Amino acid sequence: SQQGEEDPQALSIQEGENATMNCSYKTSINNLQWYRQNSGRGLVHLILIRSNEREKHSGRLRVTLDTSKKSSSLLITASRAADTASYFCATAAGVRGKLQFGAGTQVVVTP
Amino acid sequence: DAGITQSPRHKVTETGTPVTLRCHQTENHRYMYWYRQDPGHGLRLIHYSYGVKDTDKGEVSDGYSVSRSKTEDFLLTLESATSSQTSVYFCAINPGQTNTEAFFGQGTRLTVV
Numbered sequence: 001s002q003q004g005e006e007d008p009q010a011l012s013i014q015e016g017e018n019a020t021m022n023c024s025y026k027t028s029i030n031n032l033q034w035y036r037q038n039s040g041r042g043l044v045h046l047i048l049i050r051s052n053e054r055e056k057h058s059g060r061l062r063v064t065l066d067t068s069k070k071s072s073s074l075l076i077t078a079s080r081a082a083d084t085a086s087y088f089c090a091t092a093a094g095v096r097g098k099l100q101f102g103a104g105t106q107v108v109v110t111p
Numbered sequence: 112d113a114g115i116t117q118s119p120r121h122k123v124t125e126t127g128t129p130v131t132l133r134c135h136q137t138e139n140h141r142y143m144y145w146y147r148q149d150p151g152h153g154l155r156l157i158h159y160s161y162g163v164k165d166t167d168k169g170e171v172s173d174g175y176s177v178s179r180s181k182t183e184d185f186l187l188t189l190e191s192a193t194s195s196q197t198s199v200y201f202c203a204i205n206p207g208q209t210n211t212e213a214f215f216g217q218g219t220r221l222t223v224v
Contacts, residue, residue: 031210042201042215043154050210088153096161097142097205098169099213101153 006089006102014110019076021105023089024069030092032065032072033099037086046074046087079109114138117202117216123199124223132219134202136182140214141207143185145169145177147198148218154201160185161207192223 007022020056023032031050035043049056049065056063062075076083086106090099114137123129134143142161146154146169156169158177166177174196176188189196202216 033212037213042217043203045212045214048210048212090154092210095209096159096167097209097211097213098144098156098159099154099203099209101146101155103151103153 002038004016006087006105008105009103010106010108012108012110013079015080015106017079017109019079019107019109021074021087021107023072023074023102025072025089025091025100026053027091028066028093030094032063032076033090033092034061034063034072035088037088039085043088075109078106081109081111083107084109115202115204115214115216117200117219119219120217121220122222124192124221126193126223127191130192130221132187132200132202132221134185134187134216136185136204138204138206138214139182140204141182142205143179144203144205144213145175145185145187146203147171147199148201149198157187157200187223192221192222197221197223 003042005024033048034046037043047058048065049063060077065072086104087103116135118133147158148154155171157175160166160179177207178186200219201211203215
Protein backbone atom coordinates (compact mmCIF):
# COMPACT_ATOMS: atom_id res chain seq x y z
CA SER A 1 0.00 0.00 0.00
CA GLN A 2 1.16 3.53 -0.66
CA GLN A 3 1.76 5.70 2.35
CA GLY A 4 1.87 8.90 0.34
CA GLU A 5 -0.66 10.21 -2.09
CA GLU A 6 0.39 13.07 -4.29
CA ASP A 7 -1.62 15.78 -5.90
CA PRO A 8 -1.71 16.74 -8.69
CA GLN A 9 -0.57 13.76 -10.75
CA ALA A 10 0.65 16.11 -13.46
CA LEU A 11 1.44 19.79 -13.64
CA SER A 12 2.31 21.92 -16.64
CA ILE A 13 3.64 25.45 -16.14
CA GLN A 14 5.75 28.06 -17.87
CA GLU A 15 9.22 29.12 -16.91
CA GLY A 16 9.21 31.64 -14.11
CA GLU A 17 5.99 30.39 -12.57
CA ASN A 18 5.79 28.61 -9.24
CA ALA A 19 4.94 24.93 -8.96
CA THR A 20 3.19 23.50 -5.94
CA MET A 21 2.54 19.86 -5.26
CA ASN A 22 1.02 18.18 -2.24
CA CYS A 23 1.50 14.92 -0.42
CA SER A 24 -0.75 13.24 2.10
CA TYR A 25 0.15 10.25 4.22
CA LYS A 26 -1.56 7.91 6.62
CA THR A 27 0.59 7.00 9.61
CA SER A 28 3.04 8.60 12.03
CA ILE A 29 6.40 9.44 10.57
CA ASN A 30 9.95 10.35 11.58
CA ASN A 31 10.43 12.52 8.54
CA LEU A 32 9.15 13.23 5.07
CA GLN A 33 11.45 13.53 2.09
CA TRP A 34 11.09 14.83 -1.43
CA TYR A 35 12.93 13.34 -4.38
CA ARG A 36 13.24 14.30 -8.03
CA GLN A 37 13.52 11.87 -10.91
CA ASN A 38 14.49 12.92 -14.39
CA SER A 39 13.28 10.67 -17.18
CA GLY A 40 15.17 7.38 -17.23
CA ARG A 41 17.32 8.27 -14.23
CA GLY A 42 17.53 7.45 -10.55
CA LEU A 43 16.00 9.46 -7.75
CA VAL A 44 17.81 12.46 -6.37
CA HIS A 45 17.16 13.66 -2.85
CA LEU A 46 15.89 17.24 -2.61
CA ILE A 47 14.96 17.95 0.97
CA LEU A 48 14.13 16.21 4.25
CA ILE A 49 11.79 17.67 6.85
CA ARG A 50 11.59 16.13 10.29
CA SER A 51 8.30 15.47 12.05
CA ASN A 52 8.96 18.29 14.55
CA GLU A 53 9.62 20.83 11.80
CA ARG A 54 6.93 22.84 10.04
CA GLU A 55 8.80 24.49 7.19
CA LYS A 56 12.13 24.13 5.46
CA HIS A 57 13.85 25.94 2.62
CA SER A 58 16.58 24.92 0.24
CA GLY A 59 17.39 27.30 -2.60
CA ARG A 60 14.20 27.65 -4.67
CA LEU A 61 12.48 24.87 -2.74
CA ARG A 62 10.11 25.35 0.15
CA VAL A 63 8.61 22.41 2.00
CA THR A 64 5.91 22.51 4.63
CA LEU A 65 4.74 19.75 6.91
CA ASP A 66 1.49 19.62 8.85
CA THR A 67 1.52 16.50 11.00
CA SER A 68 -1.98 17.18 12.33
CA LYS A 69 -3.32 16.92 8.78
CA LYS A 70 -0.71 14.36 7.72
CA SER A 71 0.20 16.44 4.71
CA SER A 72 3.15 18.17 3.11
CA SER A 73 3.67 20.52 0.22
CA LEU A 74 6.61 21.23 -2.05
CA LEU A 75 6.88 24.64 -3.68
CA ILE A 76 9.35 25.29 -6.46
CA THR A 77 9.68 29.02 -7.07
CA ALA A 78 10.67 30.66 -10.35
CA SER A 79 10.66 27.36 -12.20
CA ARG A 80 13.08 26.58 -14.99
CA ALA A 81 12.92 24.15 -17.90
CA ALA A 82 15.51 22.06 -16.05
CA ASP A 83 12.96 21.49 -13.27
CA THR A 84 11.00 19.25 -15.65
CA ALA A 85 10.91 15.92 -13.82
CA SER A 86 8.79 13.69 -11.63
CA TYR A 87 8.68 14.59 -7.95
CA PHE A 88 8.04 12.05 -5.24
CA CYS A 89 7.30 12.38 -1.57
CA ALA A 90 8.47 9.60 0.71
CA THR A 91 7.82 9.03 4.38
CA ALA A 92 10.16 7.38 6.85
CA ALA A 93 9.10 5.73 10.08
CA GLY A 94 10.92 3.41 12.46
CA VAL A 95 14.67 3.04 12.71
CA ARG A 96 15.64 1.28 9.51
CA GLY A 97 15.18 4.07 7.03
CA LYS A 98 12.55 2.31 4.97
CA LEU A 99 10.73 4.74 2.71
CA GLN A 100 7.17 4.64 1.49
CA PHE A 101 6.62 6.59 -1.69
CA GLY A 102 3.74 8.34 -3.29
CA ALA A 103 2.95 7.83 -6.96
CA GLY A 104 4.61 11.12 -7.87
CA THR A 105 3.79 14.37 -9.63
CA GLN A 106 5.01 14.83 -13.18
CA VAL A 107 6.03 18.45 -13.73
CA VAL A 108 6.62 19.93 -17.17
CA VAL A 109 8.12 23.41 -17.36
CA THR A 110 7.79 25.03 -20.76
CA PRO A 111 10.38 27.64 -21.83
CA ASP B 112 27.00 11.21 -6.85
CA ALA B 113 27.02 8.66 -4.07
CA GLY B 114 29.08 5.60 -4.93
CA ILE B 115 26.32 3.22 -5.82
CA THR B 116 26.32 1.09 -8.96
CA GLN B 117 23.68 -1.26 -10.29
CA SER B 118 24.31 -4.01 -12.80
CA PRO B 119 23.14 -4.82 -15.31
CA ARG B 120 21.42 -1.61 -16.38
CA HIS B 121 19.15 -3.39 -18.82
CA LYS B 122 18.13 -7.02 -19.09
CA VAL B 123 15.64 -9.02 -21.09
CA THR B 124 14.94 -12.50 -19.85
CA GLU B 125 12.46 -15.29 -20.46
CA THR B 126 9.69 -16.35 -18.15
CA GLY B 127 10.82 -19.02 -15.72
CA THR B 128 14.52 -18.18 -15.77
CA PRO B 129 16.43 -17.03 -12.69
CA VAL B 130 17.76 -13.49 -12.67
CA THR B 131 20.17 -11.76 -10.30
CA LEU B 132 20.59 -8.02 -10.04
CA ARG B 133 23.57 -6.54 -8.25
CA CYS B 134 23.95 -3.39 -6.21
CA HIS B 135 27.45 -2.28 -5.25
CA GLN B 136 28.25 0.64 -2.94
CA THR B 137 31.51 2.28 -1.97
CA GLU B 138 30.07 4.40 0.87
CA ASN B 139 30.22 1.73 3.60
CA HIS B 140 26.58 2.48 4.44
CA ARG B 141 24.83 0.08 6.74
CA TYR B 142 21.44 -0.04 5.08
CA MET B 143 20.70 -1.17 1.54
CA TYR B 144 17.32 -1.46 -0.15
CA TRP B 145 15.74 -2.83 -3.29
CA TYR B 146 12.70 -1.02 -4.70
CA ARG B 147 10.70 -1.56 -7.84
CA GLN B 148 9.07 1.22 -9.80
CA ASP B 149 5.94 0.71 -11.83
CA PRO B 150 3.68 3.28 -13.47
CA GLY B 151 1.13 4.65 -11.04
CA HIS B 152 2.77 3.05 -8.00
CA GLY B 153 5.80 5.15 -7.23
CA LEU B 154 8.50 2.99 -5.67
CA ARG B 155 7.70 -0.04 -3.55
CA LEU B 156 10.11 -1.75 -1.20
CA ILE B 157 11.00 -5.35 -2.05
CA HIS B 158 13.66 -6.27 0.51
CA TYR B 159 16.21 -4.44 2.58
CA SER B 160 19.35 -5.18 4.56
CA TYR B 161 20.48 -3.68 7.85
CA GLY B 162 23.86 -5.37 7.93
CA VAL B 163 25.88 -8.23 6.50
CA LYS B 164 23.66 -11.31 6.39
CA ASP B 165 20.79 -9.31 7.97
CA THR B 166 17.85 -8.87 5.63
CA ASP B 167 14.12 -8.40 5.89
CA LYS B 168 11.08 -8.31 3.64
CA GLY B 169 9.42 -5.24 2.26
CA GLU B 170 5.86 -4.81 1.03
CA VAL B 171 6.26 -6.66 -2.30
CA SER B 172 8.73 -9.45 -1.50
CA ASP B 173 6.92 -12.45 -3.02
CA GLY B 174 9.00 -14.04 -5.78
CA TYR B 175 12.21 -12.29 -4.71
CA SER B 176 15.13 -13.20 -2.49
CA VAL B 177 18.19 -11.22 -1.45
CA SER B 178 21.63 -11.80 -0.07
CA ARG B 179 24.27 -9.61 1.49
CA SER B 180 27.56 -11.37 2.15
CA LYS B 181 29.63 -8.17 2.15
CA THR B 182 28.86 -4.64 3.26
CA GLU B 183 29.27 -3.32 -0.26
CA ASP B 184 27.12 -5.80 -2.20
CA PHE B 185 23.39 -6.48 -2.10
CA LEU B 186 21.98 -9.00 -4.56
CA LEU B 187 18.36 -9.33 -5.64
CA THR B 188 17.33 -12.66 -7.16
CA LEU B 189 14.20 -13.50 -9.04
CA GLU B 190 14.09 -17.27 -8.64
CA SER B 191 11.77 -17.83 -11.60
CA ALA B 192 10.99 -14.63 -13.44
CA THR B 193 7.39 -13.81 -14.35
CA SER B 194 5.96 -11.12 -16.60
CA SER B 195 4.61 -9.31 -13.54
CA GLN B 196 8.21 -8.72 -12.49
CA THR B 197 8.86 -6.59 -15.54
CA SER B 198 9.80 -3.32 -13.90
CA VAL B 199 12.55 -0.86 -13.15
CA TYR B 200 14.52 -1.87 -10.08
CA PHE B 201 16.33 0.63 -7.90
CA CYS B 202 18.87 0.04 -5.21
CA ALA B 203 19.26 2.59 -2.44
CA ILE B 204 21.65 3.05 0.46
CA ASN B 205 21.38 4.89 3.76
CA PRO B 206 24.01 5.39 6.48
CA GLY B 207 21.56 4.20 9.11
CA GLN B 208 20.99 7.14 11.40
CA THR B 209 17.45 8.38 11.85
CA ASN B 210 16.54 11.34 9.66
CA THR B 211 19.09 10.75 6.93
CA GLU B 212 18.45 10.69 3.23
CA ALA B 213 18.74 7.75 0.90
CA PHE B 214 20.93 7.62 -2.18
CA PHE B 215 19.67 5.81 -5.23
CA GLY B 216 21.34 3.94 -8.03
CA GLN B 217 20.54 4.56 -11.67
CA GLY B 218 18.17 1.64 -11.92
CA THR B 219 17.94 -1.65 -13.80
CA ARG B 220 15.26 -2.02 -16.43
CA LEU B 221 14.16 -5.66 -16.45
CA THR B 222 11.84 -7.06 -19.09
CA VAL B 223 10.47 -10.57 -18.71
CA VAL B 224 9.11 -11.99 -21.97
